[in-house]
Amino acid sequence: MIFERKHIISTKDFSRDEIDLILDRAEELEPVARKGHLDLLKNKIIATLFFEPSTRTRLSFDTAVKRLGGSTIGFDTATSTSIAKGETLFDTIKIIESYADAIILRHPREGAARMASEISSVPIINAGDGAGHHPTQTLLDMYTIRKECTKGIGDLNVAIVGDLRYGRTVHSLVYALSLYGTKLSFVAPDQLKMPSNIINYLKRGGIEFFETSDLNKVLEDADVIYMTRIQKERFPDPSEYLKVAGSYRITTDMLAGVKDDMIIMHPLPRVDEIEPGVDSTKHAKYFQQSFYGVPVRMAVLSLVLNAEM
Amino acid sequence: MTTERELRVKPIVNGTVIDHISAGQALNVLKILGITSHTKSVVSVLMNVPSGHMGAKDVVKVEDRELDPEEVETIALISPKTTINIIRNYEVVEKFRVETPRSVVGLVRCGNPNCISNTNEPLESRFFVESEDPVRLRCSYCEFVLETELAEHLL
Ligand SMILES: [Zn+2]
Numbered sequence: 001m002i003f004e005r006k007h008i009i010s011t012k013d014f015s016r017d018e019i020d021l022i023l024d025r026a027e028e029l030e031p032v033a034r035k036g037h038l039d040l041l042k043n044k045i046i047a048t049l050f051f052e053p054s055t056r057t058r059l060s061f062d063t064a065v066k067r068l069g070g071s072t073i074g075f076d077t078a079t080s081t082s083i084a085k086g087e088t089l090f091d092t093i094k095i096i097e098s099y100a101d102a103i104i105l106r107h108p109r110e111g112a113a114r115m116a117s118e119i120s121s122v123p124i125i126n127a128g129d130g131a132g133h134h135p136t137q138t139l140l141d142m143y144t145i146r147k148e149c150t151k152g153i154g155d156l157n158v159a160i161v162g163d164l165r166y167g168r169t170v171h172s173l174v175y176a177l178s179l180y181g182t183k184l185s186f187v188a189p190d191q192l193k194m195p196s197n198i199i200n201y202l203k204r205g206g207i208e209f210f211e212t213s214d215l216n217k218v219l220e221d222a223d224v225i226y227m228t229r230i231q232k233e234r235f236p237d238p239s240e241y242l243k244v245a246g247s248y249r250i251t252t253d254m255l256a257g258v259k260d261d262m263i264i265m266h267p268l269p270r271v272d273e274i275e276p277g278v279d280s281t282k283h284a285k286y287f288q289q290s291f292y293g294v295p296v297r298m299a300v301l302s303l304v305l306n307a308e309m
Numbered sequence: 310m311t312t313e314r315e316l317r318v319k320p321i322v323n324g325t326v327i328d329h330i331s332a333g334q335a336l337n338v339l340k341i342l343g344i345t346s347h348t349k350s351v352v353s354v355l356m357n358v359p360s361g362h363m364g365a366k367d368v369v370k371v372e373d374r375e376l377d378p379e380e381v382e383t384i385a386l387i388s389p390k391t392t393i394n395i396i397r398n399y400e401v402v403e404k405f406r407v408e409t410p411r412s413v414v415g416l417v418r419c420g421n422p423n424c425i426s427n428t429n430e431p432l433e434s435r436f437f438v439e440s441e442d443p444v445r446l447r448c449s450y451c452e453f454v455l456e457t458e459l460a461e462h463l464l
Contacts, residue, residue, distance in 0.1 A: 088430050111425040111450025115432055130423050132451060197454075 003303040007117035008125045010133040011172040016179040023143050025299035026292070028309060032067055033295035040307035041070030047100035048074035049092065050127070051107045056268070056290075057127050057136075061104050064297035068307070073100060090119060097122045102305055105129075123304040131168055137267060138172040140296040141226070144289040149223055150261045153177070159185040159218040161248055162228035162273065165192040169267060170228060174198060184209040185218045189244045192234060215248055219258050225250065227266045227273045245272070252277040265289050321351075324372040326394040326401075327384070332357050334388045335367035337460040341383045342371065350374055363390065383416050385409045387460045389442040409441040417446065418462045421453035434464070 003021060005013065032038050046065045050058050058076055065072050089107065093116045096103055103120060105113050106127040113126035113133070128134040142153070149156055158177060164170055164186050174194075177184060184202070186194045190213060202209050212218065219225070227250060235241035249272060250264060266274060266286040278284050302309070330338055335354050344352055353370040360366040375395055376384075384391050385407035395403040415433035419426045426434045426448065436446035436455065445456040455462060 086429075088428075089425070090430050090432070107425075108423070109425040109428060109451075110421060110423050110453075111448065114450050115425050115430060129425075130451075 003306075006123050006304060007113075007120075008123070008135050008300055008304060009113050009117055010126070011135045011138040011176050012133075014135075014176070019139065019142060019176060019179065022139055022296065022299050022303065023146055025303060025309075026139075026143050026295040027147075029067075029298045029302070030292075030295040033064070033291075033298055037067060037069060039069040040302050040309070041065060041068040041101075041305065044070040044101040044305060044307075045099065046070050046072050046102050046104060046301065047096045048072055048076070048104045048127075049096065049106070050074065050076040051089075051105075051112075053077050054106055054128060057106065057134075057293075060290075060293040061125075061127065061136075061297050063294050064301055067294065068298055068301060070101075070301075074104075089116065093120050093124075102301065125300060125304065131166065133172060134169050135172065136293065136297055136300060137169050138176050139300065140289065140293045141169075141173050141265065141267070142176055143292045143296050144263075144265060144285060145224055147292065148263045148285050148288065151223065152180075153182055154180040156223040157183045157185065157221050158224040158226060159187060159222040160226045160228070161187040161215060161218075163192045163230045163234065164188040164194040164228075166231075166234065167228050170226075171195075171198055173226070174202070178202060178205055178207045181207065185222065186211045187213065187215050187218055187248070189213055189230075191240075192230065192244075215250075216254075219254060221259075222262055223259060225262065225264050227264065227270070229269075229271055229273060249273055249275065250278055251275040252281065255281060255283060258283070320399055321370055321372050321396050322399060324350075324370065324374055324396055325376055326396060327369040327371070327376075328366070328392045328394060329360070329363060329388075329390050330367040330369065330384075331388040331390065332363070332365040332367055334460070335369055337387050337463075338367070338369050338384055338391075340460070341380055341387075341463065342369075342374075342376070344371070379416070381407050382410050382413070383463065386413065386417065386444050386446075387463075389444055409438055409444060412437055412449070413446060416464055417455065417459065418464055419448045419451060419453055420455050420462060421448065421451050424448060424451040424453060426450050 062072055097120045102123040104125045104127050105116055107129050110130040110132040112129045117124040126133055232241050262283055263285040264283045268290055335356050351372040355368040357365045389409055391407045393405055394401050413436040419434055435449045439445040439447050447454050
């Protein structure tokens with residue numbers, strides 16, 4: 001299969017075949033991501049334009065480029081650049097496309113990456129736009145599930161816990177998993193339940209899902225528990241937040257009745273959703289998940305730049 | 310159509326009769342056509358006219374004026390059942406129903422304040438039409454869905 005997608009903007013643009021292709025490529029590149037070097041991006045310059053700070057994501061992309069032998073240019077906040085003087089994103093893209101072979105863009109406005117992809121002659125990779133898409137996060141989540149679970153993605157029961165209403169990376173993950181027919185469980189307080197458009201989408205597609213506000217109800221059956229952070233500011237009443245925050249915390253005690261091969265994921269950073277004691281159990285995969293961002297981003301870069309393996 | 314006959318508005322010589330406007334949308338139609346107190350031509354506005362299959366409808370008659378395609382497209386967004394009658398020399402020379410376009414470019418402002426299209430970037434707003442009646446638009450940049458109070462988002 002030829003990878004025809006030049007830009008990486010939204011997970012929703014992808015078919016299951018395309019996701020599989022990226023994950024396959026990531027698997028090939030994983031040994032290099034761990035400790036190695038390739039020349040796939042030799043003589044390529046990749047621009048990382050971070051209009052809002054996200055050190056973790058930027059370092060992950062930076063590592064991916066360097067492991068593939070490319071070099072990076074860019075900035076990591078817009079304050080010190082001409083953008084602070086009112087330059088449009090449009091102009092920035094038109095200038096940088098003549099310097100770089102690909103542009104990794106993080107921008108506070110939703111739809112920024114889509115706009116950039118329409119005007120750029122070089123590939124745009126969306127590294128997050130506002131509350132919007134963050135496709136490489138979804139891809140690395142999918143890669144983690146594929147690598148760390150003993151069954152195929154379609155045979156799993158994935159429980160997603162926390163802020164399901166505003167967390168759009170969670171929405172992208174649900175979309176991607178739905179392409180595989182994965183069984184889904186959603187655990188959230190009433191205020192932060194999965195939005196109705198996503199619920200309707202799953203119903204239309206005949207995807208099996210279960211909703212609850214009680215984390216204990218999903219522990220036993222889950223193959224994956226995907227924890228997310230609940231933000232305090234989502235709750236008008238701080239005492240309501242405290243009630244909820246406490247009930248969505250994984251502790252070592254809770255692991256007594258879970259499946260032997262159940263894995264716990266978290267996009268990080270965590271606040272107190274996972275007790276530190278859990279880190280040393282075989283279930284904890286969140287640091288591994290974070291590492292998998294590197295081979296997945298290497299895969300994406302090599303595919304959009306048509307770098308032959 | 311007896312209701313048409315009952316209207317106390319005399320037939321126009323030349324111009325456009327915009328009929329079957331969703332009740333309550335006549336003033337928004339005037340806005341789309343740029344009709345203000347300064348407009349010189351004769352304009353008749355009928356609101357809440359009893360209508361067989363619509364219950365109630367609005368009608369706007371504009372003399373000496375034919376609509377351009379963009380105006381018709383915009384009317385379709387706020388009132389998808391509207392029919393346009395072009396009158397020349399008392400005769401209806403053309404009659405058609407407005408058609409909702411598949412995409413809407415540069416006509417509507419995105420309802421998401423954080424959308425890239427609501428900035429000073431040199432781009433036009435762009436929506437995919439997800440449903441025609443009622444009209445539901447999805448921003449092709451940020452995916453925000455606009456479905457109520459479309460008239461308030463007209464550019
Ligand atoms: Zn928008």
